[in-house]
Amino acid sequence: MSTNYDHEYDVIVVGSGNGALTSAICSHDGGAKVLVIEKSNQFGGTSATSGGGVWIPNNRYAKAENVDDSVEDARNYIQSVSPEGKINNDLIETYIEQGPRMVDYLHENSRVKYRNLPHYPDYFPDNPGGKEGNRSMEPEPIKGTELGDDFKYLRGQHPQTAFTMGPINMNFTQVEGQLLLGALPGWKTLFAKLFTKYILDIPMRFIHGWRDRRLTMGNAGIARLLLSCKDRDIPIWRNTSMTDLIHENGKVEGIIALQNNETIKIKANKGVILASGGFEKNQTLREKYLPKPTDTAWSAANIHNTGDAISATKGLNVALHQMDAGWWTTTMNIPGHEKGWLSIVDKSVPGNYTVNKNGHRFSNESQNYVSFVTDMFDEYEKGNPCAPCYMIFDSNFRKNRPCGPLLQASMQPDSRVPKEWWDPSFLSKADTLEELAEIVGIDAKGLLETQVKVNEYSKTGKDLDFQRGDDAYDRYYGDPSVKPNPCLAPLSEGPFYCMVLYPGEMGTAGGLVIDTHARVLDTFNQPIKGLYACGNCTTALLPKYPGPGSTLGPAMTFGYLAAKDITGANF
Numbered sequence: 350m351s352t353n354y355d356h357e358y359d360v361i362v363v364g365s366g367n368g369a370l371t372s373a374i375c376s377h378d379g380g381a382k383v384l385v386i387e388k389s390n391q392f393g394g395t396s397a398t399s400g401g402g403v404w405i406p407n408n409r410y411a412k413a414e415n416v417d418d419s420v421e422d423a424r425n426y427i428q429s430v431s432p433e434g435k436i437n438n439d440l441i442e443t444y445i446e447q448g449p450r451m452v453d454y455l456h457e458n459s460r461v462k463y464r465n466l467p468h469y470p471d472y473f474p475d476n477p478g479g480k481e482g483n484r485s486m487e488p489e490p491i492k493g494t495e496l497g498d499d500f501k502y503l504r505g506q507h508p509q510t511a512f513t514m515g516p517i518n519m520n521f522t523q524v525e526g527q528l529l530l531g532a533l534p535g536w537k538t539l540f541a542k543l544f545t546k547y548i549l550d551i552p553m554r555f556i557h558g559w560r561d562r563r564l565t566m567g568n569a570g571i572a573r574l575l576l577s578c579k580d581r582d583i584p585i586w587r588n589t590s591m592t593d594l595i596h597e598n599g600k601v602e603g604i605i606a607l608q609n610n611e612t613i614k615i616k617a618n619k620g621v622i623l624a625s626g627g628f629e630k631n632q633t634l635r636e637k638y639l640p641k642p643t644d645t646a647w648s649a650a651n652i653h654n655t656g657d658a659i660s661a662t663k664g665l666n667v668a669l670h671q672m673d674a675g676w677w678t679t680t681m682n683i684p685g686h687e688k689g690w691l692s693i694v695d696k697s698v699p700g701n702y703t704v705n706k707n708g709h710r711f712s713n714e715s716q717n718y719v720s721f722v723t724d725m726f727d728e729y730e731k732g733n734p735c736a737p738c739y740m741i742f743d744s745n746f747r748k749n750r751p752c753g754p755l756l757q758a759s760m761q762p763d764s765r766v767p768k769e770w771w772d773p774s775f776l777s778k779a780d781t782l783e784e785l786a787e788i789v790g791i792d793a794k795g796l797l798e799t800q801v802k803v804n805e806y807s808k809t810g811k812d813l814d815f816q817r818g819d820d821a822y823d824r825y826y827g828d829p830s831v832k833p834n835p836c837l838a839p840l841s842e843g844p845f846y847c848m849v850l851y852p853g854e855m856g857t858a859g860g861l862v863i864d865t866h867a868r869v870l871d872t873f874n875q876p877i878k879g880l881y882a883c884g885n886c887t888t889a890l891l892p893k894y895p896g897p898g899s900t901l902g903p904a905m906t907f908g909y910l911a912a913k914d915i916t917g918a919n920f
């Protein structure tokens with residue numbers, strides 16, 4: 350059967366996140382004529398809105414600082430944190446070996462530059478091979494105006510990864526965010542410095558409104574990748590959504606796409622690389638695969654990620670794996686917001702605790718977010734009413750720390766909190782704990798008992814129930830001025846507050862099975878000719894989230910490997 354194509358390229362990349370753009374750059378450099386298509390009107394997907402962190406042990410930026418790490422340590426660490434039978438050793442070996450090469454390639458041949466994060470620990474730093482920093486990198490900030498007209502099509506940061514108040518939208522790096530979001534010592538001087546520079550950038554207000562010229566985190570990562578695509582004249586078509594794959598005799602030959610309401614067919618002479626994200630915003634697939642309860646509203650991911658890679662590959666007998674996995678994190682469901690708001694830093698800093706409907710704690714609030722929600726699901730399945738759960742804090746905490754979308758009361762008093770936010774499904778306040786329990790529907794006796802315990806642990810510094818503050822990861826967002834435990838402070842002064850937290854995610858983590866060349870495998874474990882994938886449409890390589898950047902690191906590495914396999918390039 351011969352198909353009439355409207356366009357012809359060597360490689361078609363579906364999506365415009367970190368993995369997609371890495372594969373586009375490397376396919377181009379391998380000699381291919383490349384097209385990138387993006388379903389929405391904006392580039393970057395969840396990657397653009399993210400922290401932009403990339404976890405690659407032994408990367409060049411860490412090596413430049415002579416840090417103590419090795420391939421063996423990385424291997425031991427990944428093995429020690431990964432659930433038995435849940436990881437593919439060949440993929441892990443490939444990742445450990447090729448991840449640093451991908452970073453080298455981009456650093457030496459494109460505008461993509463990162464910097465080492467010396468103090469951001471692995472998420473299980475006490476495990477064999479674990480480190481207290483130097484494995485994660487964040488993108489070097491860059492001026493958005495370098496993108497020219499395309500700047501307006503770069504998807505903005507998730508509001509929680511920027512300082513937002515009214516129209517003000519000021520970016521910060523991960524390192525800066527640690528101080529600002531936790532209101533940790535030094536945050537005021539830093540804030541004054543950043544804010545002065547931002548507010549005095551008058552020319553920017555005329556061109557791009559309140560958007561910050563200085564891009565950081567996920568926006569800097571995607572801007573750098575986009576600029577590298579622009580340098581190569583790689584076309585990126587927005588508003589172009591892959592709806593199906595064209596295949597003959599088991600070989601993928603092209604795609605069908607919807608472009609501005611018109612169906613087009615595009616031929617891919619060498620290969621199609623799927624990088625269209627997970628199925629975060631598809632309630633039917635969530636209910637079919639993810640642990641319950643589950644809701645698209647609790648996802649912080651890009652709203653256009655609806656599992657299209659899974660539907661388009663239906664006729665190809667593809668293998669799907671680990672479909673119940675997610676990059677879990679508690680999220681808040683803020684009235685009027687279309688995406689979940691991650692609760693990471695606020696839940697970790699001292700001065701709050703999190704309970705179930707009975708008013709009892711069930712997990713360590715300062716541990717990494719993936720493990721916290723895993724505990725939530727495990728407990729919920731056993732009958733523990735902890736999904737949603739309830740973060741409790743007092744007026745002291747409210748005065749001094751930002752929490753979710755609320756800035757500290759010294760900057761945003763309760764009178765300036767939008768009225769619609771005062772809803773028991775999100776935010777409540779009462780003079781006493783008993784009244785708060787009644788409003789939210791928590792058992793008051795349980796809550797009072799829990800608070801007595803938390804206050805006692807804050808005094809002794811030892812959380813006898815869940816060991817909050819015991820390891821280096823817990824303490825990353827701890828406040829060193831709070832003693833004896835930087836993650837535990839007593840709650841005493843009313844009014845008391847409650848924020849409701851849901852078992853949400855930053856992305857789903859199950860999908861197509863790929864091999865060490867990023868080729869998509871069928872149910873007989875055979876590569877499907879012409880079909881490659883990377884990112885959240887694939888089965889997660891590192892399902893336990895060993896360190897900060899465990900989704901973007903693999904997405905970029907396997908995007909690079911797909912390009913190498915398709916083009917035969919030897920870089």
Ligand SMILES: Cc1cc2nc3c(=O)[nH]c(=O)nc-3n(C[C@H](O)[C@H](O)[C@H](O)COP(=O)(O)OP(=O)(O)OC[C@H]3O[C@@H](n4cnc5c(N)ncnc54)[C@H](O)[C@@H]3O)c2cc1C
Pocket residue numbers: 363364365366367368369386387388389392393394395396397398399400401402403404507510589590591592624625626627649650651653654655657658676691855856883884885886897898899900901902904
């Ligand atoms: C606030 C926040 C912070 C985060 N911080 C980090 C971090 O620091 N480090 C980390 O590793 N992870 C982080 N994550 C998670 C990370 O952002 C995602 O796991 C990652 O971006 C997923 O990449 P992806 O390429 O699979 O999907 P995306 O980046 O979402 O890209 C998929 C793209 O494909 C497009 N698309 C979908 N369907 C189609 C179609 N049919 N045709 C064409 N295009 C299509 C989408 O519109 C989207 O632009 C964070 C997430 C959030 C929300």
